[in-house]
Amino acid sequence: MSSLIRSAKLGRDWTINDLLAFNIQVVPKDYPNFFGIDRLPPPAVSPLILHHETMPVYLKDIPKHHKNRSDWKFYQLLSDIIHPSPGQEPPVDDFAMFLLDMMDFDEGERVTRRWREMSFVMCGQRVSAETDVCVMQTINETATYYILLVLKGKVSVDTEAHFIASACAAFSENSDLRSRLALPALESMTFPAVTFVGSTPTFYKITVTEELLLALASAQYPATPTIVERLVPPVPDLVSFHVSGMLQVNNRLAIFKCFQAFQHLVVSTATS
Structure with missing residues (x-):
């Protein structure tokens, strides 16, 4: 693999070849090994969302300005993903941001942000990468750093490559x-990350090291492999999951349990 051609490219142009060229491996995990726990925690989510596949009739009559409208908004965004307005993309990023806020990923000094452009050095050139939604930790009034990344995409290896490039850019920006x-330098950082294909989430832990960043900058093959862990939620029917996602109520409990466990990873990332 050390003989593969390496060239500077935008994060959205990364492919499986770039992962191979820089010794990056994506490894599937089950939830005990991914989270380091024997049992997924119960989610702090409305039972109505967990047990009703479509919006109950009475929810449709709740005014939009009602102060407690999380249930209504969940179903509305889910419906908009299935049936987007003519000429509009499904609001996947709005849905992702809503879920993070609903489950308190933005608690304390953490904030959620929409689209962010970041950069890092690849093969001697500074290149950009993006994240559709992110959670950031506030350091002071003017400084925040990345602790969770969200990207919408397709079911493909290239989407994973784009995501890993975004994590490299986030690590570079944080460093x-x-x-x-004048804070201590980062030797490595593990980013909790989520991709959404429609309403279907896949969870990742992307560990970026200073060694990898130096290899990217100098177009070298790093001796130490970068291991990216991937978790598909333990839903009842994995065959249809990439299509059904949160549309099927049978999937939601497993998905939200994973988000609940994921929040603990974000908290530990923010405080490390």
């Missing part, structure tokens, strides 16, 4: 920020 603030 630059810490340097400006």
Whole structure:
């Protein structure tokens, strides 16, 4: 693999070849090995969302300005993903941001943000990468750093490659920020990350190291492999999961349990 051609490219142009060229491997895990727990925690989610496949009739009559409208908004966004407005993309990023906020990923000094452009050095050139939604940790009034990444995409290896490039950019931005603030340098950082294909989430832990960043910058094959862990939620029917996602109520409990466990990873990332 060390003989593969390496060239500077935008994060959205990464492919499986770039993962091979920089010794990056994506490894599937089950939830005990991914989260390091024997049992997934119960989700702090409305029972109505967990047990009703479509919006109950009475919810449709709740005014939009009602102060407690999370249930209504969940079903509305889910419906918009299935039936987007003519000429509009499904609001996957709005849905992802809503889920993170509903489950308190933005608690304390954490904030959720929509589309962010980041950059890192690849093969001697500075290139950009994006994240559709992210959670950031506030350091002071003017400084925040990335602790969770969300990307919408398709079921493909290339989507994973785009996502890993975004994590490299987030690590680079975090490292630059810490340097400006005279904080200790980062040797590595594990980003909790989620891809959404429609309403179907897949969870990742992407560990980026200073060694990988140096290899990217100098177009070298790193001796140490970068291991990216992937978790598909333990839903009842994995065959149809990529199509059904949260549309099927049978999937929601497993998905939200994973989000609940994922929140603990985000908290530990923010405090490390």
